[in-house]
Amino acid sequence: xxxxxxxxxxxxxxxxxxxxxxxxxxxxxxRVPNSLLPQITEILDAHxxxxxxxxMMPQNAEIMLPDENAExxxxxxxxxxxxxxxxxxADDHMDDRLDLNxxxxxxxxxxxxxxxxxxxxxNAGIQPDDILVxxxxxDPAHGKVIVAALDGDLTVKRISKQNGQITLMPENxxxxxxxxxxxxxxxxxxxxxSVIHKV
Amino acid sequence: xxxxxxxxxxxxxxxxxxxVFAPKLEGHPIVVxxxxxxxxxxxxxxxxxxxxxxxxxxxxVKKTTRRHGVQAFSSNSALYGDMSARVMNxxxxxxxxxxxxxxxxxxxxxxGAPVNxxxxxxxxxxxxxxxxxxxxxxxxxASTKTLAKVANRIAKKNPETGGVLNLExxxxxxxxLLTQISVGDIWGVGRRWSKKLHSAGITxxxxxxDADTRWIRNQFNVVLERTVLExxxxxxxxxxxxxxxxxxxxxxRSFGNRITHQDALREAVCNYTTIATAKMRKQKxxxxxxxxxxxTSLLNKKEPQYSNSCTVPLGKPCNDTGxxxxxxxxxxxxxxxxxxxxxxxxxxxxxxxxxDVEQGTLFPSTxxxxxxxxxxxxxxxxxxxxxxxxxFAAEGFAHKWQMKQNHKSPAYTTKWxxxxxxxx
Numbered sequence: 001x002x003x004x005x006x007x008x009x010x011x012x013x014x015x016x017x018x019x020x021x022x023x024x025x026x027x028x029x030x031r032v033p034n035s036l037l038p039q040i041t042e043i044l045d046a047h048x049x050x051x052x053x054x055x056m057m058p059q060n061a062e063i064m065l066p067d068e069n070a071e072x073x074x075x076x077x078x079x080x081x082x083x084x085x086x087x088x089x090a091d092d093h094m095d096d097r098l099d100l101n102x103x104x105x106x107x108x109x110x111x112x113x114x115x116x117x118x119x120x121x122x123n124a125g126i127q128p129d130d131i132l133v134x135x136x137x138x139d140p141a142h143g144k145v146i147v148a149a150l151d152g153d154l155t156v157k158r159i160s161k162q163n164g165q166i167t168l169m170p171e172n173x174x175x176x177x178x179x180x181x182x183x184x185x186x187x188x189x190x191x192x193x194s195v196i197h198k199v
Numbered sequence: 200x201x202x203x204x205x206x207x208x209x210x211x212x213x214x215x216x217x218x219v220f221a222p223k224l225e226g227h228p229i230v231v232x233x234x235x236x237x238x239x240x241x242x243x244x245x246x247x248x249x250x251x252x253x254x255x256x257x258x259x260v261k262k263t264t265r266r267h268g269v270q271a272f273s274s275n276s277a278l279y280g281d282m283s284a285r286v287m288n289x290x291x292x293x294x295x296x297x298x299x300x301x302x303x304x305x306x307x308x309x310x311g312a313p314v315n316x317x318x319x320x321x322x323x324x325x326x327x328x329x330x331x332x333x334x335x336x337x338x339x340x341a342s343t344k345t346l347a348k349v350a351n352r353i354a355k356k357n358p359e360t361g362g363v364l365n366l367e368x369x370x371x372x373x374x375x376l377l378t379q380i381s382v383g384d385i386w387g388v389g390r391r392w393s394k395k396l397h398s399a400g401i402t403x404x405x406x407x408x409d410a411d412t413r414w415i416r417n418q419f420n421v422v423l424e425r426t427v428l429e430x431x432x433x434x435x436x437x438x439x440x441x442x443x444x445x446x447x448x449x450x451x452r453s454f455g456n457r458i459t460h461q462d463a464l465r466e467a468v469c470n471y472t473t474i475a476t477a478k479m480r481k482q483k484x485x486x487x488x489x490x491x492x493x494x495t496s497l498l499n500k501k502e503p504q505y506s507n508s509c510t511v512p513l514g515k516p517c518n519d520t521g522x523x524x525x526x527x528x529x530x531x532x533x534x535x536x537x538x539x540x541x542x543x544x545x546x547x548x549x550x551x552x553x554x555d556v557e558q559g560t561l562f563p564s565t566x567x568x569x570x571x572x573x574x575x576x577x578x579x580x581x582x583x584x585x586x587x588x589x590x591f592a593a594e595g596f597a598h599k600w601q602m603k604q605n606h607k608s609p610a611y612t613t614k615w616x617x618x619x620x621x622x623x
Contacts, residue, residue, distance in 0.1 A: 109288035110331030112612060118623035132621065137331045147621050152223025154621040175623065187222060189333075 022048055104194045110137035112190065114147055114154065121145070121156055123171035130197045132156060134190035145192040150178070151185050156192060202434050203309040203317065203340065206347040207290060207324060209283075210335045210355065210362075212303035213241035216282045217272050219333035220611045220619050228269040232257050235453040235602040236273055256498075273604035281612045285332045293324055298438040306344060306438055314367060321363035341366035344436045345429035348386040349377070349404065377404035377430070387426045392419060404430065444482050444551070450475040451545025455603040457496065458541045464493060465528055466595035471546040472527045473594060474586075476520045477578060479548055485516030486548035489523055491530035496542035507534040516552050519574060523548075524593055 105111045116130045140146045142161040157168035168178040180186050213231040228246035230239045238256045249267050283302045290297050296308035321338035328336050339351025346366055354364035383393035385404050401407050408430035416424045425435040450471040458464055494506030509530035527546055580589045609617035
């Protein structure tokens with residue numbers, strides 16, 4: 001520590017004694033990305049205040065936060081398609097955060113939201129005013145909950161395909177199944193993949 | 200490797216968008232109106248069959264169409280824009296090399312796909328887009344853009360093609376197919392050239408293809424020569440992946456009701472300036488001059504007519520809404536005359552230049568430096584919370600001049616409280 005001529009460098013006993021800083025232990029400088037500064041400061045403040053909570057988490061647990069900067073739009077995947085569009089301000093923070101769109105929507109271009117009216121599917125957990133996530137690109141297989149245009153009106157039911165007969169099954173004992181006949185106008189509009197229900 | 204291009208075109212796009220969410224109207228005649236419910240801009244096949252002409256002024260045909268039970272829709276651009284983005288998104292899952300040519304058309308580069316299965320591939324494109332979005336499309340496949348347009352047109356007009364035509368497959372009939380297409384319907388031939396070609400004895404696609412290219416270049420120009428070469432199967436027009444930046448941006452509307460007061464005109468002009476300026480900033484340009492125009496109704500011949508415009512050149516390129524509003528209002532002030540019932544106003548931003556090569560003045564004022572972050576914040580807020588949420592006070596709030604939209608369908612895909620409903 002002392003140079004050849006015996007000048008400068010480390011002098012024993014000089015400076016603050018080890019462990020007497022605000023944390024009461026040895027510290028080490030590190031580089032921190034600006035975006036994480038608030039969280040890290042918070043952890044340090046909590047630690048300083050004597051809280052041990054933050055360190056009692058199981059090892060290897062990932063801290064995941066909902067993306068508070070996520071875009072506020074219906075099916076937001078399209079907003080990035082326009083060549084001249086604004087880059088999302090959230091793009092830089094996308095890693096490791098949870099996006100409900102990613103969880104609920106597999107085919108954004110073919111996914112539509114539909115509002116529920118009526119009680120016919122109540123036992124399937126589909127209640128009035130809920131929002132259905134409807135994927136038009138999926139195969140409306142036997143047993144799927146679908147949205148169909150029946151004589152021009154959209155309706156949500158479970159589809160049954162047996163022996164070539166299509167039947168729309170309600171999930172409520174007060175309603176009768178609807179057998180689709182040749183005279184009816186019937187178009188399958190899309191397959192319901194999720195129900196969004198606010199409590 | 201021979202080039203293979205496809206033109207995918209949505210059938211009756213606006214009308215089809217409305218029908219996706221109004222299945223009840225399937226099989227019934229519908230029309231879509233232009234801004235301000237002005238004239239008919241789209242028809243489904245049922246209203247085409249009734250002989251309702253495209254472009255007909257709505258107030259003139261309203262009565263007869265009502266008698267036929269025609270359902271009219273005001274223009275719902277939020278819905279059409281969203282549905283268009285969905286269609287284009289699905290097309291890019293087939294090939295990333297696609298040029299979005301208009302709201303309802305795209306060129307796709309299918310070079311390298313096995314030639315014999317192209318028709319099948321085209322059918323899969325139609326099927327996937329239709330299932331995913333409910334929008335029917337037609338596909339024309341050929342070696343050049345111009346021929347792909349021709350193929351698409353034939354596919355659309357002939358239901359037996361199933362909406363898909365690979366021109367290479369019908370090469371033997373190409374002469375007769377081109378003969379059936381009027382020269383004015385060939386892509387790139389405008390009305391003026393069509394007239395001139397007709398008087399020179401060139402009336403259909405085949406005659407244009409076989410015309411002497413040197414004569415075409417001398418009599419017309421190199422652009423039409425390219426069209427001729429493209430009809431012969433020589434690719435001359437490349438796909439454009441990034442839309443070229445606009446040189447001018449215009450925002451102009453007809454008013455819902457006639458305006459007589461200058462205050463309301465000022466509001467409208469501010470509003471249009473704001474819209475045009477935001478558009479300009481989106482493409483990262485600055486303007487060097489702003490034009491304002493106002494006009495009375497051209498439809499009503501009995502009323503006193505007046506129209507005028509004023510162009511205000513700017514000292515330096517500008518993209519600041521506040522500053523441009525100031526200049527636009529100055530322009531309006533110099534052309535406004537009291538005593539007329541104004542039907543339309545507009546703002547044009549001229550001579551756009553990229554904002555990063557903008558030349559500074561020798562003595563910039565401090566406000567100029569401050570305006571750019573302000574504009575960015577303004578655009579960000581309006582992008583997030585909807586157009587017009589944050590605005591200059593001069594734009595006003597009453598907006599009595601706003602356009603008529605008496606038959607507008609809900610914003611089914613872009614507003615939470617306007618979603619389609621599924622019942623029992």
